[in-house]
Amino acid sequence: MNNRDRWKVYKRVSVMFFLAVVALTVVQRGSISVGAPFELERQVHMHLFQGGEPLEEKSSESHQGIKGFWKADRRQAQSKPRATTQEPRVTGNSSPRTWDVTSTNCSANHNLSSQEWFRGLEDHFKQFLLYRHCRYFPMHLNHPEKCTGEIYLLMVIKSVATQHDRREVIRKTWGKEQVVDGKRIKTLFLLGKPSNEAEKANHQKLVEYEDYIYGDILQWEFLDSFFNLTLKETHFLKWFHTYCPHVRYVFKGDDDVFVSVDNILEFLGSSSHDKNLFVGDVIFKAKPIRKKDNKYYIPQALYNKTHYPPYAGGGGFLMDDNLARRLHWAADTLELYPIDDVFLGMCLEVLQVTPIKHNAFKTFGLVKNKNSKLNREPCFFKNMIVVHKLLPSDLMHMWNLVNSDLVCSQKVEIL
Numbered sequence: 001m002n003n004r005d006r007w008k009v010y011k012r013v014s015v016m017f018f019l020a021v022v023a024l025t026v027v028q029r030g031s032i033s034v035g036a037p038f039e040l041e042r043q044v045h046m047h048l049f050q051g052g053e054p055l056e057e058k059s060s061e062s063h064q065g066i067k068g069f070w071k072a073d074r075r076q077a078q079s080k081p082r083a084t085t086q087e088p089r090v091t092g093n094s095s096p097r098t099w100d101v102t103s104t105n106c107s108a109n110h111n112l113s114s115q116e117w118f119r120g121l122e123d124h125f126k127q128f129l130l131y132r133h134c135r136y137f138p139m140h141l142n143h144p145e146k147c148t149g150e151i152y153l154l155m156v157i158k159s160v161a162t163q164h165d166r167r168e169v170i171r172k173t174w175g176k177e178q179v180v181d182g183k184r185i186k187t188l189f190l191l192g193k194p195s196n197e198a199e200k201a202n203h204q205k206l207v208e209y210e211d212y213i214y215g216d217i218l219q220w221e222f223l224d225s226f227f228n229l230t231l232k233e234t235h236f237l238k239w240f241h242t243y244c245p246h247v248r249y250v251f252k253g254d255d256d257v258f259v260s261v262d263n264i265l266e267f268l269g270s271s272s273h274d275k276n277l278f279v280g281d282v283i284f285k286a287k288p289i290r291k292k293d294n295k296y297y298i299p300q301a302l303y304n305k306t307h308y309p310p311y312a313g314g315g316g317f318l319m320d321d322n323l324a325r326r327l328h329w330a331a332d333t334l335e336l337y338p339i340d341d342v343f344l345g346m347c348l349e350v351l352q353v354t355p356i357k358h359n360a361f362k363t364f365g366l367v368k369n370k371n372s373k374l375n376r377e378p379c380f381f382k383n384m385i386v387v388h389k390l391l392p393s394d395l396m397h398m399w400n401l402v403n404s405d406l407v408c409s410q411k412v413e414i415l
Contacts, residue, residue: 106134141219147244152183161203166255192224229340237328253316280317282357311345313363316386360385379408
């Protein structure tokens with residue numbers, strides 16, 4: 001081989017080596033720059049919120065990440081959660097499915113305006129009926145990875161943007177994600193968009209940062225309001241049907257309740273439950289409220305029957321996965337109703353499923369007298385599954401009491 005041939009060989013080898021180095025660098029940068037900083041940031045913040053001390057070599061990077069989040073403009077802040085949460089980081093299903101609603105092309109149904117019964121309604125009912133056909137909205141924050149793998153119990157809590165303190169207490173108490181006897185328990189919060197202009201400007205940014213830290217918020221583009229609570233039911237059922245093929249049970253409740261996960265697990269393990277399990281504080285033969293000054297007032301034009309179907313108080317109820325999927329189908333067959341608890345009862349009626357009333361679900365307090373000392377007795381809480389209407393400070397206080405070396409004279413057999 002002469003010198004010219006040797007030069008050609010050296011040149012080819014050098015070019016190939018250079019291209020290999022460039023390709024390797026691109027691959028490494030692509031795989032690191034997208035996922036690692038986000039995950040590292042979350043791990044550091046989780047450690048901080050749990051009371052630990054971050055490693056020194058990570059603290060400066062974490063601080064820069066915090067400042068970077070808050071320096072981002074509104075357009076960037078909204079696009080960032082979508083880029084990091086719309087697609088699952090770990091796919092547990094060979095046929096991936098995603099939320100398929102990408103726009104809110106929904107206009108008012110003005111055909112109602114010409115009808116006499118409609119013109120006699122209060123303005124908020126008119127607003128509800130004009131847009132009742134708008135059933136599904138795009139997602140702003142999504143975490144399909146929450147349903148990766150086998151999950152025994154999914155804890156789902158309805159909340160709103162301004163109630164960060166309630167979510168924080170739940171994460172530290174009964175909503176803490178854990179594994180009990182090999183059974184995985186996961187937690188999610190359901191939110192719409194802030195309906196108040198001031199909340200849109202400030203609290204939405206806080207919600208996005210809260211989700212950046214914890215990664216446990218599902219948020220849709222509909223406005224959070226009392227009548228739109230029904231949309232949280234339909235949207236969660238659709239989300240569950242889409243992303244959660246391996247969840248066994250679902251607890252769904254409000255963000256102002258005390259919940260005993262141990263008692264839930266004891267109840268579920270106490271006997272073999274049939275399919276279509278739906279248990280809670282069930283109300284039978286409730287009558288629609290016709291007094292206009294009542295929060296739950298319903299005009300005759302909207303519901304003309306004497307009684308509602310049996311339904312569970314929305315403070316907290318428990319259902320199995322099979323029924324949750326069937327409820328998604330049933331919800332799509334009915335017109336939306338402004339009271340979410342009743343709407344779910346209507347869906348159960350379509351499925352010919354009667355909800356089970358259980359004394360451990362107290363969605364109206366332990367006793368009717370709100371001033372009674374029994375409503376603050378930890379030994380009663382220790383034997384309950386759900387107790388409704390607690391402020392964050394009261395929830396934390398009661399949680400600490402129930403989980404201390406509490407000695408009760410007699411255990412009430414309710415499970």
